[in-house]
Amino acid sequence: MxxxxxxxxxxxxxxxxxxxxxxxxxxxxxxxxxxxxxxxxxxxxxxxxxxxxxxxxxxxxxxxxxxxxxxxxxxxxxxxxxxxxxxxxxxxxxxxxxxxxxxxxxxxxxDELPDVSGLRERWGRDVVHCPYCHGWEVRDRAIGVVATGPMAVHQVALFRQWSADVTYFAHVTSPLPDVQAERLAARGIRVVVGEVAALEVAADRLVGVRLVDGSVVARDAVAVAPxxxxxxxxxxxxxxxxxxxxxxxxxxxxxxxxxxxxxxxxxxxxxxxxxxxxxxxxxxxxxxxxxxxxxxxxxxxxxxxxxxxxx
Known part of the structure; x- marks a missing residue:
């Protein structure tokens, strides 16, 4: 050999x-x-x-x-x-x-990333996936969690440990069961219904999440679960x-x-x-x-x- x-x-x-x-x-x-x-x-x-x-x-x-x-x-x-x-x-x-x-x-x-415009370009910077890997770096910032799989609700609950300003973007997933919706509401986590179209970037910095209806939710960092x-x-x-x-x-x-x-x-x-x-x-x-x-x-x-x- x-x-x-x-x-x-x-x-x-x-x-x-x-x-x-x-x-x-x-x-x-x-x-x-x-x-x-x-x-x-x-x-x-x-x-x-x-x-x-x-x-x-x-x-x-x-x-x-x-x-x-x-x-x-x-x-x-x-x-x-x-x-x-x-x-x-x-x-x-x-x-x-x-x-x-x-x-x-x-x-x-x-990592197979979701097809959201601008997401791949920010991957590993202000688009992250693991709170234990990146949570400290985005602490106390406005964080958005885009639901892209079965781990999304667990993921958003975890990121709430690092910031009080966390928003759950339902994206293309089914509506949350009442029990899960209640648990997120109890932690002050906002739920936004609607498909995510793109990430908004200005001066090489993530500034928001744009939905297909054209509305933009200001966010400093985004988490996804590829x-x-x-x-x-x-x-x-x-x-x-x-x-x-x-x-x-x-x-x-x-x-x-x-x-x-x-x-x-x-x-x-x-x-x-x-x-x-x-x-x-x-x-x-x-x-x-x-x-x-x-x-x-x-x-x-x-x-x-x-x-x-x-x-």
């Missing part, structure tokens, strides 16, 4: 898993497509001792740490993974294929496909408590298995999965040594 482990994905989860494996003296290759989900954000928040670090800086430091222990980090995109003998062939398209005993998938997610889709098409040859996450927020690759997928030898961690995980949780899950993966390799190494010893 070329490597003990190929890690697909070079974000916080992939690098954390690779670091654990490289420190375990495993030969590791990280294949990174170079499209981190949090690239538009100014900083990573809620990460102990690194709160506010720019995403690119965090990954640059992580890559150097992996390389320090002999791990390889290369730019590229994995297009296919298939089983061969007692391992896997990892195909990087126009680059030579490599073989690995195990594969750790940490490719993360793609559908989260895992990057996992390259696993189709293994018959390993994503399924709907229980939260309804998107899909995911199911794993057991150790990070093992339904395909023996393929492990997964981070947002590809848990779309709700922040950077710290994704990295921690990958470190744990890598440790379990290494233990699995140790067992295999020992079995082979026993067989050789008996001969």
């Amino acid at each position: 070329d490597y003990d482990v190929v890690v697909v994905g070079g974000g916080a989860a992939g690098l954390s898993g690779a670091l654990m494996l490289a420190r375990a003296r495993r030969s590791v290759l990280v294949v990174d497509a170079g499209a981190p989900r949090n690239a538009p954000a100014d900083g990573v928040h809620g990460l102990l001792a690194r709160d506010g670090v720019p995403p690119a800086e965090l990954l640059a430091v992580g890559r150097e740490e992996v390389r320090r222990y002999g791990g390889l980090v290369e730019r590229g995109e994995v297009v296919d993974v298939r089983r061969v003998d007692d391992g896997f062939v990892v195909d990087r398209g126009d680059v030579t294929t490599v073989r690995a005993r195990r594969v750790l998938v940490a490719t993360g997610l793609v 559908r989260m889709k895992v990057r996992a098409d390259f696993l189709k040859s293994l018959d390993l496909t994503a399924v709907e996450h229980p939260s309804g927020a998107g899909d995911h690759i199911p794993v057991d408590e150790f990070g093992r997928t339904a395909v023996s030898g393929v492990w997964a961690a981070g947002n590809v298995t848990n779309p709700m995980a922040q950077v710290g949780a994704a990295a921690a899950a990958a470190a744990d999965a890598a440790a379990r993966l290494n233990a699995d390799l140790v067992e295999e190494d020992t079995d082979r040594a026993v067989a050789a010893y008996r001969r």
Whole structure:
């Protein structure tokens, strides 16, 4: 085999898993497509001792740490993974294929944003999704939550923790049940009925939400709950496909408590298995999965040594 482990994905989860494996003296290759989900954000928040670090800086430091222990980090995109003998062939398209005993998938997610004019351009700036990631940065401002999925009511209730001025835009969703409407009203959350047409921007700053009837509601920040889709098409040859996450927020690759997928030898961690995980949780899950993966390799190494010893 070329490597003990190929890690697909070079974000916080992939690098954390690779670091654990490289420190375990495993030969590791990280294949990174170079499209981190949090690239538009100014900083990573809620990460102990690194709160506010720019995403690119965090990954640059992580890559150097992996390389320090002999791990390889290369730019590229994995297009296919298939089983061969007692391992896997990892195909990087126009680059030579490599073989690995195990594969750790940490490719993360793609946010499928709602089709609202101006929203994509403000994404990661004054259009956000996670109150734990961005709530402090928009605290005490006029926040609008545009209902774009089943998590919207939960999301608006959370953002009320960071601001007393929160408006729920029903957009194209069904009317709220009476119980939910009452709970929002009790917290002083205004409900605006009507489809959202666009975001209003002035001097490179969000100033409001415009409805299809032409009315504009002044807002300083907007939250949406995009559908989260895992990057996992390259696993189709293994018959390993994503399924709907229980939260309804998107899909995911199911794993057991150790990070093992339904395909023996393929492990997964981070947002590809848990779309709700922040950077710290994704990295921690990958470190744990890598440790379990290494233990699995140790067992295999020992079995082979026993067989050789008996001969």
